[in-house]
Amino acid sequence: MSDARQTLTEIYDRQVQEGTMRPDPAQRALLPHLQRIGDELEAAAVRPKRFLGGLFGKPPVAPRGLYLWGGVGRGKSMLMDMFEAHVAIAGKRRVHFHAFMQEVQAGLDAARKTGVDDALRPVAADLSAGLRLLCFDEMQITDIADAMIVGRLFQLLLDRGVAIVTTSNRPPDDLYKDGLNRPLFLPFIALLKDRLEVIELQGPTDYRRDMLAGAKVYFTPADQAASRALRLLWHDLTGGREGGQPLRLTVNGRIVEIPDHRSGVARAGFWDLCGRPLGPADYLALAQAVRVLILEDIPHLSAANYNEAKRFVILIDALYEAKVRLICSAADQPERLYIEGAGSFEFERTASRLREMQAADWGRPD
Numbered sequence: 001m002s003d004a005r006q007t008l009t010e011i012y013d014r015q016v017q018e019g020t021m022r023p024d025p026a027q028r029a030l031l032p033h034l035q036r037i038g039d040e041l042e043a044a045a046v047r048p049k050r051f052l053g054g055l056f057g058k059p060p061v062a063p064r065g066l067y068l069w070g071g072v073g074r075g076k077s078m079l080m081d082m083f084e085a086h087v088a089i090a091g092k093r094r095v096h097f098h099a100f101m102q103e104v105q106a107g108l109d110a111a112r113k114t115g116v117d118d119a120l121r122p123v124a125a126d127l128s129a130g131l132r133l134l135c136f137d138e139m140q141i142t143d144i145a146d147a148m149i150v151g152r153l154f155q156l157l158l159d160r161g162v163a164i165v166t167t168s169n170r171p172p173d174d175l176y177k178d179g180l181n182r183p184l185f186l187p188f189i190a191l192l193k194d195r196l197e198v199i200e201l202q203g204p205t206d207y208r209r210d211m212l213a214g215a216k217v218y219f220t221p222a223d224q225a226a227s228r229a230l231r232l233l234w235h236d237l238t239g240g241r242e243g244g245q246p247l248r249l250t251v252n253g254r255i256v257e258i259p260d261h262r263s264g265v266a267r268a269g270f271w272d273l274c275g276r277p278l279g280p281a282d283y284l285a286l287a288q289a290v291r292v293l294i295l296e297d298i299p300h301l302s303a304a305n306y307n308e309a310k311r312f313v314i315l316i317d318a319l320y321e322a323k324v325r326l327i328c329s330a331a332d333q334p335e336r337l338y339i340e341g342a343g344s345f346e347f348e349r350t351a352s353r354l355r356e357m358q359a360a361d362w363g364r365p366d
């Protein structure tokens with residue numbers, strides 16, 4: 001990156017000095033690796049196109065990317081965001097890996113309808129048009145449809161000169177662990193290891209857990225003060241940046257949209273999630289895709305809003321099983337949310353789970 005601008009390390013050190021960031025040697029040690037990618041991308045962007053290269057549309061060679069992995073809350077997404085914001089090139093994109101793969105699958109469906117032989121090729125061409133840098137947050141592969149195409153997809157993107165930076169909770173060798181047809185997936189792992197630098201972010205601190213330890217996460221009543229508290233928690237948990245992006249999950253061919261999402265934290269109102277005809281598969285997909293859900297305005301429940309209450313129960317079960325952190329505002333204490341009518345008995349379990357999920361050490365361990 002250009003001399004006149006600060007390096008990532010200088011930016012990081014300044015934030016530590018200003019007190020907005022805690023000093024973390026593991027994070028700091030990683031910055032030169034990101035800096036190297038940024039520098040190479042910026043240098044390639046100003047280099048004049050060679051005549052023949054331009055004539056034959058030969059794509060630039062992508063800088064070697066980065067596969068950054070480690071335990072939850074270590075700062076991987078934060079570092080990637082910082083890097084992505086800093087790289088001064090056009091044609092960069094940051095996207096949640098899950099959302100990206102759904103975009104790819106939707107593109108494949110559309111391409112197949114045109115009867116094209118190799119559907120992945122036009123999809124990769126569309127995705128990489130004008131693109132030099134793709135930053136994926138939270139790479140994980142659980143779906144066989146994704147597992148079977150991701151190797152060729154990445155090869156096509158890399159061939160088109162797109163640099164890839166990705167975060168993950170697992171080392172490459174553990175991706176799609178125990179998945180069906182895993183041997184067919186192994187070339188992807190080899191490709192990752194060959195074309196990306198693989199680095200573990202080994203810091204001892206789970207900053208997200210630290211932030212939430214002892215923090216109030218259940219606010220009642222759901223008034224303006226609660227709303228403000230939720231906004232502040234969102235702000236802290238997403239590294240002080242404003243709005244996120246909608247999270248689009250494809251579930252059984254339908255798209256379910258969660259209004260706001262960033263760095264593993266989703267934010268929605270009760271009616272967004274429980275006022276629509278969503279079912280268990282939708283809530284499971286949501287619970288798999290996020291670490292923290294901020295849910296605003298849980299109302300009193302009764303026979304009058306039986307369907308919404310039923311969905312809420314399913315939502316809480318899904319969040320509970322996946323050990324998602326829930327931060328919410330509600331009209332009342334858990335035990336007083338649903339006190340009479342059909343379903344109130346079953347709600348006792350939900351109320352008890354809502355209590356348990358407020359514990360300081362609630363959340364996914366790895």
Ligand SMILES: Nc1ncnc2c1ncn2[C@@H]1O[C@H](COP(=O)(O)OP(=O)(O)OP(=O)(O)O)[C@@H](O)[C@H]1O
Nearest residue numbers: 021022072073074075076077078207208237239263
């Ligand atoms: N050095 C630091 N000082 C203060 N806060 C930090 C520091 N590093 C990270 N954080 C904050 O900790 C929270 C968790 O960081 P982040 O989301 O980047 O973790 P992660 O490694 O991506 O976790 P996951 O694997 O769960 O996605 C964020 O709110 C982030 O801004």
Ligand SMILES: [Mg+2]
Nearest residue numbers: 076077263264
């Ligand atoms: Mg993350």
